[in-house]
Amino acid sequence: MILDFDVLIVGAGMAGMTAAIYLKRANINVAIIEKTAPGGQINQTNNIENYPGFNKIDGPTLAFNVFNQIQSLGVSYKYGNVLSIKSYEDYKIVTTDKGEYKCRGVIIATGRKPKELGLENEKNLINNGISWCALCDAPLYKERDVMVVGNSKYSIEEALMLSDICSSVTLVYEGKIDEKLKENIILKEKGKIVKLNSRENKLESVDVETNGTVENIKTSGLFIIIGNSPASEMLNGLSINVNDGYVVVDENMRTNIKGIYACGDIIKKEVYQVSTAVGEGAKAAMSYIKDFN
Ligand SMILES: Cc1cc2nc3c(=O)[nH]c(=O)nc-3n(C[C@H](O)[C@H](O)[C@H](O)COP(=O)(O)OP(=O)(O)OC[C@H]3O[C@@H](n4cnc5c(N)ncnc54)[C@H](O)[C@@H]3O)c2cc1C
The missing domain is CATH 3.50.50.60 (FAD/NAD(P)-binding domain)
Known part of the structure; x- marks a missing residue:
């Protein structure tokens, strides 16, 4: 079977970019696809004061640093809006506004937007x-x-x-x-x-x-503070477990569909922060590695 990538990560926020770092360093053929700019929500803040390692950092600088890191590792970076994901026995098809990708695993890291x-x-x-x-x-x-x-x-x-x-x-x-x-x-x-x-x-x-x-x-x-909406429109038509639009995962970021993982603000959880998104990105990547390598 010819695949475009082993894993396609949807969303280049902190969760998705962290997953990319772990996968690439494990020699997995990984691509990340983003519809706007890398970094996601942190690009909206000038002041992050609770992320370990920095007394204070502005979101765009943190995003740029992580983006540089995935680029220097050679992660394939695609620009595009993911419209749907289809799951078959041995592969997934990710459809974007720029074309389709065939891959073995998908990590959903599309985050959320405040209303x-x-x-x-x-x-x-x-x-x-x-x-x-x-x-x-x-x-x-x-x-x-x-x-x-x-x-x-x-x-x-x-x-x-x-x-x-x-x-x-x-x-x-x-x-x-x-x-x-x-x-x-x-x-x-x-x-x-x-x-x-x-x-x-x-x-x-x-x-x-x-x-x-x-x-x-x-x-x-x-x-x-009138709520947030998960960016989960592309999941319509996929029989993935969601709760209020948020993807339900187990403690290691596996969804109910084999080969599909989710991490960061798109998942149902208690704490929506950079530090949790990063940890979950790492877990999603490690789960793929365990399941397929
Ligand atoms: C104003 C503001 C200030 C914040 N301040 C802090 C702070 O000080 N400390 C802290 O810890 N947390 C803070 N947060 C929360 C933190 O930014 C998030 O918890 C974290 O960045 C979530 O990362 P993520 O990767 O899960 O999602 P996101 O950052 O939401 O990234 C998701 C990415 O997916 C992309 N995407 C979505 N749908 C698609 C699609 N269909 N196709 C392709 N790409 C898609 C989006 O464009 C986005 O880039 C703040 C949030 C905001 C909004």
Whole structure:
């Protein structure tokens, strides 16, 4: 059987690129395919302060370093959007907008995207006042006034985390909250963000509508915690186990389909971070090596 590659990794985020390093170093014929730029989500942050080995590093630099590493190892890098994956007894067919690849194994590392409010100017203000992750970005707003929007236990958790470090946190919550929150959390129940206001491309204030009244609230940061969507569209038609769109794997990143593995933010798990994505990338690669070599 003629294969294009032994393994095709879908997604060149930190999980996928780590899997590529492990496979290539084991002399496996591996390619990685990416539809945008290598690095994935970390390209959206200027400040990573919890990845071992760096007190502080910006996401694009970390992505560039890992990309250089896979290039110097000679990993085949393809540009393309994966549209579907088909699994046959001895091989897989990965269809992209640029053509098809035949391979023995596939590692799905397509990550996820935070949901957006869909307001004008929102995309421009990402990293200029808009964030999706208190764990990642709270220290950037130390002793400043911030806002959280969301309607889940996660948005309350994010507000509580921010309240330890920020002067005040306005929590815009669509429903009602019964529990008592901290004193520096200002609650806007039944609230809805209707406009983002900026100056020199930095978020300056937010218009919040509550019971038909619009209030302009000054804020240095807005944390949008309205959920994430897994990038799993290409899995439609494949009988792979998913939960809420996230791929279900065992502890070694095997899916229910022989020869298909998943790692990083696309999998169902508790902690969505660079350090976990990297560890899972290594595990997915090692599982392929165990299963096929
Ligand atoms: C703003 C922000 C700040 C963050 N800060 C931190 C931090 O400080 N510390 C930390 O540990 N974590 C942080 N995170 C989380 C961290 O970035 C992620 O957990 C991690 O990068 C996930 O890596 P991944 O490789 O699993 O997925 P991703 O980074 O999402 O990469 C997936 C890749 O797959 C590609 N892809 C998707 N679909 C397809 C397709 N159909 N065909 C081809 N390619 C496809 C995407 O384009 C993307 O490049 C942050 C996240 C964000 C958004």
